[in-house]
Structures are given as structure tokens and as C-alpha cells.
Amino acid sequence: MGMELSGPAVRVLGCLMEKEMATPEYYPLSLNALVNGCNQKSNRDPVVDYDEETVNAALAELKERQLVWQSGAGRVPKFGEGFSAGTNLIAREKAALCLLLLRGPQTVGELRGRSERLYAFSGLEEVEESLASLAEMGLAAKLPRQPGRKEHRYAHLLGGEPEPAAAEAGAEGLLAAVPGKGRLGVLEEEVAALREEVAALREELQAFRRQFE
Numbered sequence: 001m002g003m004e005l006s007g008p009a010v011r012v013l014g015c016l017m018e019k020e021m022a023t024p025e026y027y028p029l030s031l032n033a034l035v036n037g038c039n040q041k042s043n044r045d046p047v048v049d050y051d052e053e054t055v056n057a058a059l060a061e062l063k064e065r066q067l068v069w070q071s072g073a074g075r076v077p078k079f080g081e082g083f084s085a086g087t088n089l090i091a092r093e094k095a096a097l098c099l100l101l102l103r104g105p106q107t108v109g110e111l112r113g114r115s116e117r118l119y120a121f122s123g124l125e126e127v128e129e130s131l132a133s134l135a136e137m138g139l140a141a142k143l144p145r146q147p148g149r150k151e152h153r154y155a156h157l158l159g160g161e162p163e164p165a166a167a168e169a170g171a172e173g174l175l176a177a178v179p180g181k182g183r184l185g186v187l188e189e190e191v192a193a194l195r196e197e198v199a200a201l202r203e204e205l206q207a208f209r210r211q212f213e
Contacts, residue, residue: 003065004160008050008058011038013067013158014101016081017094018043022117028071028080031055043114045103087137095119096130097139100156105143107151 005013015037020027029037031052038050050058059079062068067083084094095118099111106114108127121127131154134140143153143162155162 003158005065005158006058006061007159008038008048008054009061010101010156010159011044011048011050012055012058013062013081013083014098016068016079017084017098018102018118020081020084021091021095021098021119028078030076030078031059034059034079043102087139091119092121092126092130093133095121096127097134097156100140100154101158105153105155105162107153109151111154 012034015034016027016029019029019033019037026033035050035052035055038044038055039048041047059068059070062081063070067081067086069080069082071078071080083089089097095115096111098118099106099114103114108124108131111131112121112124112127115121115127121130131140131142134156135142138157140154140156141162143155145152
């Protein structure tokens with residue numbers, strides 16, 4: 001697509017997509033809720049500490065590209081994403097891309113294990129089909145396999161071509177990349193993903209309560 005967004009803009013867009021799919025009752029998001037979403041300690045890689053000025057600048061960048069919209073209804077302005085509709089993404093493609101925006105390069109298994117709150121993939125094949133569709137649209141790409149790793153990882157392309165160092169960021173390291181991890185490894189990933197989901201839900205609830213304090 002020839003798009004190259006800044007890091008904060010990628011994070012803001014990913015947060016809006018995530019909340020739209022996972023917690024539609026709290027969507028669109030106020031600036032305060034969006035700052036909290038960007039700075040979550042779970043389900044984020046890297047973890048950041050954006051202030052309102054940074055998020056506002058990211059929103060301005062996304063507005064210029066017509067990727068977000070602002071609601072003037074109510075006392076507090078709220079923001080939503082128009083990227084998904086503009087690119088005609090279906091739910092499974094949107095979920096896979098959202099995870100790549102929020103957590104960086106990941107394997108097919110990692111994407112499936114972390115997607116439950118957004119979309120329930122039927123299996124690894126459906127994840128692969130979604131990634132193939134994103135690749136055809138120029139939104140994602142398969143990365144070269146890292147030494148010592150059995151599986152390829154995928155990255156989004158909304159921030160331009162991923163740098164080699166960025167392609168390795170977020171990995172648990174070569175010690176975690178044990179070839180043939182099998183069923184137990186997949187189960188461990190799914191348990192870890194469930195724990196992250198619970199932590200994220202707690203953070204979302206706390207952020208929602210803070211809006212009324």
C-alpha cells in the first residue's frame with residue numbers, strides 16, 4: 001500500500017482496532033482511554049509510556065491519511081478507526097493485522113494463541129489464509145526464518161519494511177525457539193495468551209473506571 005506510519009500511529013491504530021473488536025461497548029475511545037490502551041502493560045510489544053501530546057500527534061497523522069474519525073457527539077470527543085472499512089478487511093484478517101500492530105512479528109501459532117478476544121480462528125490453516133490475504137494487499141509479509149527457529153514469523157508493513165532488528169524484537173530468544181515443540185508447546189502458548197487476556201481485561205476495567213473518577 002506504500003504506507004509508512006510512525007510508531008505511535010501504528011500503536012494508536014492497533015488499539016482502536018483491538019477495542020472495536022474486543023470491547024465494542026466501550027468503543028469509540030476517548031483520548032484518555034486511548035492513552036491507557038496504548039500504554040497497557042499486557043498484550044503490547046514494546047511497552048510504551050505515551051502522553052496525550054504523543055497520542056494526539058498520532059491521531060493527527062492518522063486523520064491526515066483518513067484512517068481514523070472523530071465523533072463530536074457527547075461532552076468528550078471520541079475516536080474510531082476507518083482503516084478496516086477502507087481496506088475491506090474481514091474479521092479474521094483484521095484480528096491478525098491488529099495483533100501484528102500491537103505485538104510486532106509473530107508466528108502463526110502465536111497469532112492463533114493470542115487472538116481469542118478478537119476472533120476465534122478454527123486452526124492454524126485459517127491464520128495462514130488470513131496472513132496470505134494480508135500479504136496480497138501489501139499489509140503483511142513473511143520474514144526470513146531466524147537461525148535456530150523452526151517457524152517463520154510475520155510482520156505488518158504499515159510502518160514500512162521491518163528492519164532486521166525489529167524483525168527479531170519481541171522474540172523470546174533462541175532458547176524459546178525449540179524445534180518440534182509439539183502439542184505441549186502450543187498448549188503453553190495458549191495458557192500464556194489466556195493469562196494475558198485476563199490481565200488486559202483488568203486493565204481495561206480499571207481504565208473505564210478512571211474515566212468516571
